[in-house]
Amino acid sequence: MHNSHNIRCPLFVLFFILGLSATYPLHAADDAPKHFDPLGKPPSEHTLKVIAEDSANLPFDDKRDFDEANKGFIAKPDNWKVTGPEGNVVWDLDRYDFFRSDKDFPSIHPSLQRVSRLNMKVGLFEVIPGFYQVRGFDLANITFVRGKTGWIVLDPLTAPEVAAAAKALVDAELGERPIVAVVYSHSHVDHWGGVRGIVDEKDVEAGKVKIIAPRGFMEHAVSENVFAGNAMNRRVQYQYGTQLPASPFGHAGQGLNMNVANGATGLIQPTTIIEDDFETLTVDGVEMEFMNTPGGEAPSQAHIWFPKDKVYWTGEDVTGVFHNVYTLRGALVRDPHVWSQHINRALYRYGRNADVMMASHHWPRWGNERVQEVLRGQRDLYANMNNYSLFHANQGVTINQIHNVFETPEGIAKQWYNRGYHGSPEHNSRAVINRYLGYWDGNPATLIPLSPADSAPLYVKMMGGSDKILREGQKLHDAGDYFLAQEILDKLVQAEPNNRDARLLLADVWEQIGYQQENPGLRNSFLQGAYELRNGLPKGAPPSTSSPDVIRAMTTGQFLDFLGVRLDPGKVEDLGFRMTLITPDNDEKYAIELSDGTLTNIEGFEVDDPDLTLRINRSDLEQVMMGKKTLKAAIEDGSAKADGNVQLLYQLGQALVTFTPNFPMIPSAETVPAREQNPYEAVIELPGE
Structure with a gap:
């Protein structure tokens, strides 16, 4: 957990700090929300204590984010749901209605509650005159910059339906104006997939609309999720909790925003590529200096400096979170050293002059002092993650130890914009070791390890059998030693996938660990694992993540390579x-x-x-x-x-195999029917965070 200043914390946290834990109800009150799973449990006294101790060091008196998230509010949408052409729900904030109250939920870490409530500040906002954002319609923001004749749009969201809904809100409040240009900040799908909701490709072909993107955009927009795309699809269910109901006991926000829109993605190829490290364009009378920042948050990304208005747009390299160095869904490990260098360069090139800083997620920062504060804080965050992880590695700390050793310095961790709402110190520190040294921890016994299903029966035998493990696991659970309980119960489930008692007890353990997490990806992964232990594999047709635009964007070589993977x-x-x-x-x-x-x-x-x-x-x-x-x-x-x-x-x-993302992540004897699929169909592209 992060260390930080002990300033103020929510009421239920104070009960523990003051030694009054017995006064806090551990069982659901009459007005308490009901668990969505009949087998689900409330947070235990041990979980409440862990959360209290962690939260005691958080700066809850710092309210600046709430002021910034509310600043410039113009209008909220008439409807909190966005539907698709078939009546399907593409975006639904009503399911997070429980965050509209001030009630504290003991099953959600107070820090996660805080950022989710901030992300529920939804609608159209004026950043400064001529710069507007629609926030809360998707995982990302969509930004509208006023030109002489029309709008320049920065990042048109994931799905056409939500992009169109955002444009409709802008039209209603600010008057209808044509779109003259669209900028894709980077290669992740939540920053370009909605383009067809606001732009007609015929207008692009006719030269009426420019599509601007950083160098390498098309290659990386397609390739990052192609070859392991099916496995990523399954892992997304864990990181993003896509099978979990929105609930104080389930999905409670995704840090960057509440969740990802669910519509069909589209892609219109760029007409203008920013090739140079720094490149100036004037579009519809608006001067913009682009800075390419490859290898940080994305392999292809660019920032924009608007010199006339002293506005700096950071894409996704600088947001209100500690981002992923390693994303749990799977992707190439990112380079926090390069990431930090990009931010430092931006600080000295733009940050010392900027009056406003805005990004593809969260709310803007106003005032040069605040802009420089956030840039320096985020710069130091990623530099420290890189340097301090390697500091430990060079003294023999391994990939299997670093997450229990690494601690973010207090001066960094006490800043809300550096909290682990997307990445976490635990999985990001392991990522740094993996980037430099790989998976091996230096112990020859782990060079050619047995598969868990092969080694687990020996562990079960040597521990005295399943009954003894269950008894000891229950004792550890009851004592709140959840990570120790997980250690032995996981071995039992690996050895005996059909042992119902073992599965249910491990589910109880994982649920408590999930409640304790500030990080949504970690929370979702433990809670999704608990749900599957109790209820089996996700039911229903697995998602199809192909879209015609993205498949057309594949190079012929990428398609042939993908056939090689499926062979x-x-x-x-x-x-x-x-x-x-x-x-x-x-x-x-x-x-x-x-x-x-x-x-x-x-x-x-x-x-x-x-x-x-x-x-x-x-x-x-x-x-x-x-x-x-x-x-x-x-x-x-x-x-x-x-x-x-x-x-x-x-x-x-x-000889081509059909991949379906419904394979077990946890040992299971279940068999799932394969989805019918044309043997040549390309399954690619996922939310890229």
């Missing part, structure tokens, strides 16, 4: 071929080989003496990529021409 080597042991793929409409060619159960490709070459040559326009190939048409149908109707042994392609198609 089951055991089904093609005796199959081998060489082929050339030619897409005449964009003049691409690829040499493709299947050998040793492995599919490879290289752009710009043709194979010698191919077994097969396939000619298909890229536009027709996209129909195959999206699963709208089979390759066999394309060959039969003549939109694709195959010279050679076409049966090789059909054999390859039969």
Whole structure:
């Protein structure tokens, strides 16, 4: 946990500080919210004590965020729900209605309650004249900058429906104006997926609307979640708690905002790429200096300085949270050293002159002193995460110890904008060690470890069997030693997935650990694990995360690489071929080989003496990529021409595995029916935080 100043804390925390814990009701009062799961439990006295001790060091007297979150308020939406064309709910803040009261919920860490209440400050806000934000319509903000003739929009959210709803609110309050440009700050989907809700692609093609993005945007917008996208889809259910009801006992906000919009994402390719480290553009009379910041919060990202108004827009590199160095859904580990350097450069280039700083999440900061405070604080946060983790590593602290050793210095941790609302000191410190030293902790016994299902039975046997473990696990649970209880109960569940008593007791343990977390991703992961231990795997059709725009944005090479990931080597042991793929409409060619159960490709070459040559326009190939048409149908109707042994392609198609994101994360004997899917369908793209 972070250390910070002991200033003030909520009432139920004070009970413990003053030694009055017996006066706090541990069981639900008549007006207390009901747990959504019949097997769920309220927070124990031990959990309440842990939360109280952690919260005692938090600066609750610092109310500046509430003042900033309310400043410039113009109007709230008429409806807290946004629906899609089929009547589906895309965005729903009504389900978080419990945060509209001042009531404290003992099952939610007070710091998490605080940021969730701040994120419930929803509507249209004036930052300064000419700069407006709609906040609370998605995980991110959408920002409108007034030009001479129309709006320049910064980050059009995740889904078209919420972007359109935000634009409608702007039109109603500020008057209708056309959109003349859209800026994508970076490659994560909640910052571009809603573009079709506010822009017609025909206007982009006609030059009426510019789409501006940093260098590397298209590559990273598509590629980050392609190859492990199915696994990420499953892990998102844990980090974002997508299967948990919004409840004081379940999902209680996501730190950056309450949650992610649920509509179908779209993507219009940029017309202008910011290539240089610093590049100035004037759009509709508005001068903007862009600063590329790759390798911090995203592999492709840019900030904007508006010199005339002294407004600095940070994208997502500087927000009101300690962000993810490692994101639990999975992604390449980020570099906090580079991240800190970007912020420091921005501080000295813009921050010393800025009157206002705003971002893609949370609320702006006004006044140069406040701007510099936040920039320095965030700079130090990421630099310290990098340096202090390596300080420990260089003294022998391993990846399996660092999270229990690392402590954020008090001067950093006492600032609300440095709290672990998205990343956490625990998983971010491990990420730094992993980035520099990898997964191995230096113990030869962990170099080639047994799989948990193979090692766990030995642990159970040596501990005296399941009955003894359950008795000891219950004692540890009752004593509030939840992490010790987890250590032995997890071994039992790994060894005996169908042991109902073990699953339920481990669920009780994880639920209490979840309640104790300030960090939403950690909270959600423990609570989702508890829910699945009690109720089994998530039911219903798994989500399809493909969208036509994103699939079209894949390069042909990315698509071929993804087919290689989906190929089951055991089904093609005796199959081998060489082929050339030619897409005449964009003049691409690829040499493709299947050998040793492995599919490879290289752009710009043709194979010698191919077994097969396939000619298909890229536009027709996209129909195959999206699963709208089979390759066999394309060959039969003549939109694709195959010279050679076409049966090789059909054999390859039969060896492609359909991934579905409903595999067990926790040992389970359940079997889940596979989703029907065209074998060529590309499943990609997730919320990128």
